Amino acid sequence: MPEPYPELQPVLQRHGYRPDGLIEVLNRAQELHGHLSPPLLRHIARQLKLPLSRVQGTASFYHLFRFQPPARHCCLVCTGTACHVLGAAALLAALEHEPLQERGIELGSVRCIGTCSGAPLVVVDGQVWNHQSAAGVLDGLRSLDP
Amino acid sequence: MSVCTLRIDNRDVAIAAGASVLEAARAAGAAIPTLCHLDGLSPVAACRLCLVELEGSDKLQAACVTAVADGMQVRTDSPRLREIRRSVIELLFTEGNHVCAICVANGHCELQDLAVTVGMDHSRLPYRFPDRHVDLSHPLFGLDHNRCILCSRCVRVCDEVEGAHVWDIGWRGEHCRIIAGLDEPWEAVNACTHCGKCVEVCPTGALFHKADTSEEKQGHPERLQALVHARNHQQWQP
Amino acid sequence: MSGACLRICTAASCRSRGAETLRQRCSALLESANSASATQGVAGRDVTVKGVGCLGPCSEGPLLAVDAAAGGSRLFSLGTNGQAGSAAVIEAAIKAVAADLHTAVADGDGSAVAQWSPPHSRELPADDPFLALQLRRVLAQCGRIDPAEIADALAAGAYRQLQAVLQRNDPAGVIELVRRSGLRGRGGAGYPTGLKWATVAAMPGGEKVVVCNADEGDPGAFMDRTVLEGDPHTLLEGMAIAAHAVGADRGFIYVRAEYPLAIERLRIAIAQAEQHGWLGTAIAGSDFSFHVELRVGAGAYVCGEETALIHSIEGRRGVPRPRPPYPAQRGVFGLPTLINNVETFANIPALLRLGPEAYAPGTKVFSLTGQVRRSGVLEVPMGTPLRTIVETMGGGAPAGRRIKAVQTGGPSGGCVPASALDTPVDYESLQALGTIMGSGGMVVLDDTTNMVDIAAFFMAFSREESCGKCIPCRSGTVQLEMLLRKLLSRQASELDLAQLERLCPVVSEASLCGLGQSAPRPVLSTLRHFRGDYLALLEPTPAAPPQEQNP
């Protein structure tokens, strides 16, 4: 049987199949596959010779690892301090009331991306939108391809 | 082996260097409450019940992981420590769903015993009533997350003594919970040898024998200690 | 360098306002103009464009500096300060700037460009307090060099201190210099750096590790991001000097995943430093080797705590453990480990260049944000009054508002009330006010702010970021936040307030690591300075007695 997930070989090799490479391998696996599925996690556990619960326990500890496939678009509202004092909570609450899911947009939050001069801001598919209002974000989201 | 002399609650104690303050206190007959600590398992200092005061320092130290030192002066009881211990027990009770009256461990529960010890007759903090599950998939044992206090004794015994590493702690913060395998039903994890060690060391009724009904669960940490002693010293007591 | 130079800030904040597109346009344009002038034999048009790190006043971005060949430079803001620039607006602005630059280049030579002012821009005069009151040492080259070009950094003096250190080959002497300078860790706790280095150096064993903590998790703080994006070589040089001093040959930089540009810049810088022999085996012809690896986090604030950071580098859950053993005794892979913050390492080259006496008392980099007119990154002498930073340099609160407090130290810190703005910013003065210097995030709060809301905000942060290992933090932060929310919804009684004040010390005294230990500090600090905000939220009539439940 051919080895599953051959695309993970380089990162596994770079870390010599050692357990301390686990987080780097998980990062790469998620980059390639969008999320960490059970077969993928089993494969990584086997390659690094780690117990399954150790792999799951580690992956679930970190906010950025996900176990469900991502939606087509992602809108993160920054809820760091600077964004909070300039209205992020209201912005997030307003967006939570919108049926974004139906339009393939996943809503989430992040605690400061370090460009607070643009507060309050959102990150849409990796792009930073500065000084946003709920209406502005919704306007922008409408122009994303469905 | 060199010996340290220290003072614990106005009693002089001499004990081998390298021992913990907890061991020294026990040798001196001072009762320090513990939960996450279990002789035979690696210490984690997670429950914070064993905090003690050290002369000359404002910072409290966990007795289970603090090494004795010559001339150390330890206080194991004070209003400050009592307040912390009671609060910790309250936090543990309010975080889960502990309905003692119908629990397998009723009467043999370390958490319940500690509530009595620290004088917690009611909680000053509101109960949170979390939504937690029960895993009854294993043929012999069950895990009721409602009663789990995340002491991680089960994780450690299964990893360090049984070598199976079925359990780990998953997720983070208030969402932490004990997981088997890839967060699967216990029965689905092939690594489990059905040895029952995790059940024996669980301080509460979270892990139990399915055959037990209420008040029937008895923990058996001494079996673990006998095992670890036998293995470390190559001495068996038939 | 001979010709004129356009420096365009392409760090994350300006980049989010289209700066990278602007740089690419200008670059392409000048390249074609330069090659045209070369073929036509017209001299003097040599104008270079480069992308640089943060220039400071990020809220004015995108920012562009024009350096004249003869020396002197002017700084321009193309920004719409505070307005949400739509993609179309940004695109139009970039087009206008590029077109105008094209004309300037076509019209004359390098000196014409040196005179050029971009259209719709505002010049920020050199005596603008935000610029003039800074003392840039850590950030000396940030905004000047192209961080992706080691040649640029080398021309500006990068790795010269490392070379000198290797030539002298006196590790103990270097540690002594660091100790004498009085440098304290910039990651939050302020531990004396020289002492830490000496401890690691004194540990037996041939294998040691140096770790750079680039996890920068405090929300509203971006000093380390500025260094990583704008001048990664100064950090690498500092780390290599530290490694030589303590006897380490392996290094890790643990950087948070939320900083993609910093990660990219670090990758490039490490590779270029290796190519040029400033990292790797037998550095600069000496027998000193130092290999640096990058480790990217995955979204966990607590991984900034040093023992959690060690676990994370080892591929585990980022859960702290009790100390001792300290990382100096048992760190990464059980080896003696030196852990310092980005800014701490980045101080080292300047410290050695100036010598400990001229260096002291040093500088501190701050990120200024919140309800303030001008926000961005600034480096000022240690001990600068808070008022100078937030009012003189930052311009104070927005029109019609007044400053109520300045939050320092993030979720582990507290608030300085407006009445104490004359406090000098140093470790002791801030501590006396019940807050901490922290890593350098400064969030200005104006008089529309309810301080209980701020306390609840930070408590929610600590609750979310608690690792969950120890019960006082895991569950205590939940209960504390519940009490604060009860206050905010005006359902709390005096009893609840008493409960809040009782639980805070339990959480801070009983928690295992710094996260739980300092989680109550924003509450305690706001209770101390703004008790009125709490009292105003109390229920007017006494509440029913709390329910008693038996377990």
Ligand SMILES: Cc1cc2nc3c(=O)[nH]c(=O)nc-3n(C[C@H](O)[C@H](O)[C@H](O)COP(=O)(O)O)c2cc1C
């Ligand atoms: C919860 C928590 C988060 C921390 N986060 C950071 C961080 O993001 N960056 C940092 O440099 N230090 C952070 N620290 C401090 C580090 O534990 C450590 O003290 C520091 O990196 C030492 O470097 P220094 O001596 O150069 O300051 C944090 C500490 C705690 C308790």
Ligand code: SF4
């Ligand atoms: S029964 Fe034994 S092997 Fe199975 S989970 Fe418990 S301790 Fe581990």
Ligand code: SF4
């Ligand atoms: S199941 Fe029992 S032993 Fe395991 S963590 Fe929970 S309370 Fe502790």
Ligand code: SF4
């Ligand atoms: S204080 Fe909080 S973050 Fe630190 S060990 Fe305890 S639970 Fe984890």
Ligand code: FES
């Ligand atoms: S608080 Fe939103 S980017 Fe920093």
Ligand code: FES
């Ligand atoms: S027994 Fe020491 S912390 Fe739990």
Ligand code: FES
């Ligand atoms: S990011 Fe451009 S000035 Fe700060």
